[in-house]
Amino acid sequence: MKISVLTLFPEVFGPYFSASVPGRAQENGLFSMEAVNIRDFATNKHHHTDDAPFGGGAGMVMMPQPVFDCVEAVKKGYARPPKVVFMSPCGRVLDHTLARSLSQEEGLILLCGHYEGMDQRVIDRLVDLEVSIGDYVLTGGELAAMVLIDAMIRFIPGVVGNSDVHVEESFENGLLEYPQYTRPADFRGDLVPSVLLSGNHAAIAAWRRQQSLLTTARRRPELLEGEALTPKERAWLAEQLKTD
Numbered sequence: 001m002k003i004s005v006l007t008l009f010p011e012v013f014g015p016y017f018s019a020s021v022p023g024r025a026q027e028n029g030l031f032s033m034e035a036v037n038i039r040d041f042a043t044n045k046h047h048h049t050d051d052a053p054f055g056g057g058a059g060m061v062m063m064p065q066p067v068f069d070c071v072e073a074v075k076k077g078y079a080r081p082p083k084v085v086f087m088s089p090c091g092r093v094l095d096h097t098l099a100r101s102l103s104q105e106e107g108l109i110l111l112c113g114h115y116e117g118m119d120q121r122v123i124d125r126l127v128d129l130e131v132s133i134g135d136y137v138l139t140g141g142e143l144a145a146m147v148l149i150d151a152m153i154r155f156i157p158g159v160v161g162n163s164d165v166h167v168e169e170s171f172e173n174g175l176l177e178y179p180q181y182t183r184p185a186d187f188r189g190d191l192v193p194s195v196l197l198s199g200n201h202a203a204i205a206a207w208r209r210q211q212s213l214l215t216t217a218r219r220r221p222e223l224l225e226g227e228a229l230t231p232k233e234r235a236w237l238a239e240q241l242k243t244d
């Protein structure tokens, strides 16, 4: 997978994506990314990329010319036309399903807005999909693009060491994850649940399923609506929730 991020601040991407899991994944050739400076494509004398909004109002709007030229130039580096995604609070809210589906794209261009927003003609003519990372407004699309890339690359085979990681993770099976513990078994008198030390794999799996159900019921009950619970699980859950 190749990702091109189009931004006015390419320097913010290097530190994050050269470290830890994303850094290793790039070194191993599992994905590649480049951050391209939109300002380099501005043809006006002072390389301005924004101007006042027609009709008045606060702030500045990103001009179409530098963005069109940037997108068109970057597309030439792809054998097949990449999907163009605009990071925007007006977009489809990012979730597990969307991250997984975008991770299957061969190429992606992520366009980051700044200032008050983007000239609508860019969105109408160049953008295939708008993606939001939540119902709040950031100063620019850079953090949103980083969140999207990070969430997507975890689905690329080999990026996250063990393939079982996904199966167990929050959202993968429609539930939030069960609590995790590591050594020591006794930390300042706080003990790890004894079943996890039992070596009994069936009992551990059953405990994890129960804890997953309980965490989900307490924090995100709407996620349980599509979940096929056994009558025994329903009864157990009702009993636990009574004492909350």
Ligand SMILES: C[S@@+](CC[C@H](N)C(=O)[O-])C[C@H]1O[C@@H](n2cnc3c(N)ncnc32)[C@H](O)[C@@H]1O
Residues within 6 Å of the ligand: 086, 087, 088, 089, 090, 111, 112, 113, 114, 115, 116, 117, 118, 131, 132, 133, 134, 135, 136, 137, 138, 139, 140, 141, 142, 144
């Ligand atoms: C200050 S915001 C513009 C907000 C715009 N005036 C509005 O009210 O929808 C500047 C840029 O940050 C990015 N951005 C802000 N919030 C975002 C969010 N929740 N998800 C994705 N991108 C976001 C977008 O690229 C946006 O063009």
